[in-house]
Amino acid sequence: MTEFADLSEVINRMTGGNSGNPENLFVWIDNRVDSAAANATVAGRMSSLWQYNSSMGGSGAVPTAAAIPDNTTRGGLMQSNPSGGREKWLLGNGVTCSAAGAVLLYDRLLHNGGLSGIVTTAQTVGGTLTRNTGGIGNQIWIEIYALIGATSRTITASYTNQDGVSGRTTKPALIGATGYREAQRLIMLPLQDGDIGVQAIDSVTLSASTGTAGNFGVVIAKPLGLGLIPGAGTGYWRDYLTGLPGLPKIDTNACLAFAFMANSTAAPQIMFAAGFAER
């Protein structure tokens, strides 16, 4: 990793100097999924924008078997890869939004789909990470793709932690019933005590049937930055030079995707902007 030396170097490269190759991307995200309105969000809970219609790549597809999405996969920001042996850095991003909430930018490292809300035995996930393979900071999310059942249950995942120890089990998280069953809902699974990351997921297990099979999947995500939208019609600028978490390095082939923490039931329309430079 080759860090920027100082502010002057950032300014030079973000204006195209020294092969900085600045990239400014804008993407409009509509609160519709193909021809239907997106499901209402739930205040205080996360929704995935993976399937929302957008001006960059259309909308994300529902995965089946475990797969590694990358920067050419629709549903993501589809940024270019760094060239000439350089690394790519996210300098900042901005949002305007029709609803209050928060936007989480993350690298979608692995995803699968086709899991059932009525299967009560372990359901296989699998797949092998190609980015952030050490696992530190990686999170396990459940993403609902088609409505599962109305009965509230819990779900756990069996995974390999950041030290390569398999057979670890997440804390249980609620799944099923209103607010935890609709398409686009994201459910985050806390890790077993002492763990700080995920290298692989073996399986997920429901405590019992939710009553409807639907379709859900698992995402391994690496969060990169969070921005807060204080009210409908507002947004934010996030400058990673002057604010946490510092300049996020964008891995080659990263699938940069969005999650939304809602403050109401209004599914958001978002304009997202991001600035990158290479070093």
Added chain:
Amino acid sequence: MALADYQALKDAIEKGKQYLFTKNSQTATSTKLTTLWLTTPDAGAIPSTPAACNADTVGALFSEPKLTNLTKSYHLAQAEAGCFTTSNSSLWLIDRLCHQGGLSGTATATQTTNLPTAALTRYTDGVGVMAAIEIYAAIGTLAQTATVSYTNQAGVAGRTSKPVVIGAASDNALGRFIPIPLQDDDIGVRSVESVTPSSSTATAGNYGITLFKPLMLLPNLAVGIHAIQQRCMNPFLGGFGGSPVIDDAACLQLLAVANTSSIGIVHGAFHLAEA
């Protein structure tokens, strides 16, 4: 041309240009994107036949001094804006690439009136270029959807956008600006050939297709704390990490979004760094 370092940025801003702007209060639809193209002062005109827009198009910001009269390249380096409203409001700065009008809200079949859109004269490969429906006279109150047939960034014609909602109270008023999501795997637009509504919105009105390139977001001009709240923003420090070069011929305009039915009077200035 790149800026060498922080001192060069400061020097470039000192030598650069400042462009002031004012827009009177604009009626809007709460939480929906609104064009300020027809907003006085210095309002643009309603287009009919397809036309490419440039810095000389009436309604364009940055009218004097013309960037085409200058010899350097210019980065958008600072922005300041105040909004006379107690609503939440945010602005987008866009380069309006081309536009047309004369489409009808009562059409029930594919419309090709005044289409295709004019050929792009900037960002001609279409990468990152967005298309939008822009409403010039209110269409009807029946909610319908519309898709557009377009040529994508790879030059492939016959691509079909995702449907967007038009009509009904939220998406029918003068000033509504409705960006259009693209067909899967596309990342830009070179031209739009036709518009197909799902059915009539019940009032003809007048709308058109605008192709544009976003350049900058200015969020949170007012957040209910004060009736007048000024924001000063620097893309290099505290901004979104991008400082786009402004094309010499750019037709710059503002879009706005607010959480009430009024955008409020907007005053401000853009500062360009000379590089």
